[in-house]
Amino acid sequence: MRVRFTKMQGAGNDFVVLDATSAPLPLDTAQLRRLGDRRFGVGADQILVVEPSPRQGVDFRYRIFNGASGAEVENCGNGARCFVRYVRSHGLTDRDTIRVETMNNLMELRQQPDGRVTVDMNRPIFDLARVPFDATGLQPREQNGFALWPLDLPDDRRARRSSGTRQVEVAVLSMGNPHAVLRVDNVNEAPVGELGPLIEVHPRFPRKVNVGFMQVQSRSRIGLRVFERDAGETLACGTGSCAAVVAGIRLGWLDAKVDVETRGGLLTIEWAGGAEDSVLMTGPAETVFEGEIEL
Template structure:
């Protein structure tokens, strides 16, 4: 079969975007892996599928597949920004604000006049069962200036690590480092990702705080390794930094692939992420 695709990127996080609004997509994990393969396919961190929604008041269904494994995943914030640029550029909507449903969430996306996209990433989740994270038997550390009892957690077998644990629709563990350039991402990332405490594995963020309004971040993503940017990882890192008393409510975040603005107005509010989204090229591939 010949398949048309669009290659896009948001802050260096790259995607293959497929239009399933006219003809249903029924790709196997092996075909999705082929699309994501950087030597034998197109190459992408994630494969994004645009589908029509059957839910009243919702414009599209937004499906996300890991480019390395072909598995469907819960959320991708950088992909959501590319999603809204895609549906505009391909004439699927003329709305500047669209609502999309994912496998476990409902997102609101807004195209800004300057071409950037703001994504309402919904509220962060701190309940360990919903992340999921098994904290039984662990002794957390609470900082004197944390908000509402947020904690840093150790992990057996990973010495010297203290993690802030939360979900942005997918699981995240965040650890603060003095310098992201020197951080042991390649070593610690896989060890934390696959630790038995995380039943569905976990994305791992390495956060360097420059000031109360500016940070740097590297993220080791589940099943993908380090990527140039991770939207949900950016939101998780800033939320953790706010709750631990390190950051203000509006933060400029520098990832290796570009910059994002993350805002979390209040404890019970949604997280807002604003950043770039760009079409790289379009093509056809034989699967």
């Protein structure tokens, strides 16, 4: 079958966007992986599918598939910004503000006059069972009333001589998908490729976890790199940026509005800090090219 697609990017996080508003797109896992493959397909961190929503008052259904595995995932903030630009540029809506439903959430997306897009990412989730995170037997270190959880990781450097372990501290929360956030002294020198894969599949996270490495540069700016589930390090991660800022605010390191410097570009995250307050994310979204592919 021939499939029309649009390639988009938001802060370097790249996507293949598919229109399924008129008819379903019955793509299987192998076809989704082919789309996401950077050598044999189009190439993307995630594949976004635009569908009609069956719910009254909701404009679209927004489905997200991992470009490497083809598995459906819960949320993608950078993708949500591209979603807005896509449905407007393709004539699917003329609204500046739209509501979309994901696998487990409802989001409000708003295009700004300067072309950037603001996404209401809803409230962060701190209930460990909903992240999910298994804290059985662990004793956290509390800072500013928020928990930093110890994780034991295999120490590959010592494994040559013994079965040693090392320990890292992570803040744990969900932005509709699970996140573990580590503070580092220098984000450019952070061991993302070494620790990211170990934390991603740690048995304490039964559904795996996205791993953020955050350098606090000031109370209003951080540097961030994210090792994403089933994808590896990406140039940017919207939900990871939200999770890092929320964790930094809860831990007393950051103010309510923070610029997040990723390798792909700058995102702005705002959170007032209350239990009922949503996280707002603002950043760029651009079309790269359009085409067709035989699957």
